Amino acid sequence: MVDPSRLPPGHPALPPRRIGVLLVNLGTPDATDYWSMRRYLKEFLSDRRVIEENPIKWWLVLNLVILTVRPRRKGRDYEKIWNRERNESVLKTITRSQAEKLAVSLREDPRILVDWAMRYGNPSLAARLEAMRQAGCDRILIVPLYPQYAAATTASVCDKAFEALKGMRWQPAVRVAPAYFDQPVYIDAVAASLEAGLSELSFTPDVIIASYHGMPEDYLRKGDPYYCQCAATTRLLRARLKLGEDKLLMTFQSRFGTAEWLKPYTDVTVRSLPAKGVRNLVVITPGFAADCLETLEEIAMENAEIFRRAGGENFAHIPCLNDGERGMSVIRDVVLRELQGWI
Numbered sequence: 001m002v003d004p005s006r007l008p009p010g011h012p013a014l015p016p017r018r019i020g021v022l023l024v025n026l027g028t029p030d031a032t033d034y035w036s037m038r039r040y041l042k043e044f045l046s047d048r049r050v051i052e053e054n055p056i057k058w059w060l061v062l063n064l065v066i067l068t069v070r071p072r073r074k075g076r077d078y079e080k081i082w083n084r085e086r087n088e089s090v091l092k093t094i095t096r097s098q099a100e101k102l103a104v105s106l107r108e109d110p111r112i113l114v115d116w117a118m119r120y121g122n123p124s125l126a127a128r129l130e131a132m133r134q135a136g137c138d139r140i141l142i143v144p145l146y147p148q149y150a151a152a153t154t155a156s157v158c159d160k161a162f163e164a165l166k167g168m169r170w171q172p173a174v175r176v177a178p179a180y181f182d183q184p185v186y187i188d189a190v191a192a193s194l195e196a197g198l199s200e201l202s203f204t205p206d207v208i209i210a211s212y213h214g215m216p217e218d219y220l221r222k223g224d225p226y227y228c229q230c231a232a233t234t235r236l237l238r239a240r241l242k243l244g245e246d247k248l249l250m251t252f253q254s255r256f257g258t259a260e261w262l263k264p265y266t267d268v269t270v271r272s273l274p275a276k277g278v279r280n281l282v283v284i285t286p287g288f289a290a291d292c293l294e295t296l297e298e299i300a301m302e303n304a305e306i307f308r309r310a311g312g313e314n315f316a317h318i319p320c321l322n323d324g325e326r327g328m329s330v331i332r333d334v335v336l337r338e339l340q341g342w343i
Helices: 034-045 055-081 090-105 125-134 151-165 184-199 217-221 226-241 266-272 293-309 325-338
Strands: 018-028 112-121 137-144 173-176 207-213 248-253 280-284 314-317
Touching (some): 018 034, 018 090, 055 293, 090 325, 112 151, 125 137, 125 151, 184 226, 184 280, 207 226, 280 293, 293 314
Parallel strands (some): 137 173, 207 280
């Protein structure tokens, strides 16, 4: 901290120098009603990192079609998993808890300030970066909570963060934590979480699916490393769990629009398995650091129903690492590694 007696007369007060750690997840609507969902979807689907269609064509499709119909349908989906006690999405609840637990685990260094934000929705990235700056953070580590890198996720976080920095006269030094798709602590945590989940089931799975969020195949051809990093995660999990390719499958979910997306598709795979003799199925979602709509509604509800209607018997979704001990060990490992030289 600067000695106030050494500042020139009239100099603004300076807070103590601090180091910020900002956890960032994808986003959340403020509520499940039509207008809240519409605001959230408009921000999300207007991001050029997410949708790389012709801007004029996409503006017409988005505003005249999608934002007319989709908010109500997605609002009903969010209603199924909404945290009614806090009146917020499960993703917001978990991300807040991850930040709070990380702050406790780093409390031995009083200079560190931990906070959290959403790329879309609230609390916004710009607002939390500004709050950190005002609190005296002249160095900030941004931690996108995406194990695998994609331009539509990690790069979009960087875009928004740098956009906020453009408006600051005194910019903090910024680091962005890289993807951790192949880090031993992450692989071990996912594998141990799966093993613990399996031990609690009343059945033994014939097949386990590792389902990742999808993206258009064209993004891969343009050079996005996401598919390769998902494949690396799956390969390392197979090795750690001693499972063959026929026992731990890799699939991609949540496709949107008419373009060809990364394959194989999760829902198509799930529907096909009973005809191949698979009666017991477990799904994990290693691409998500916290449970959300895509894991709790799309996988645990929608795909469970698809499997049973196709003739399957037992289905289970193993929760994400979330804010449990294993999940926090991963986040803490990433943060401490990237803070080297600052602490």
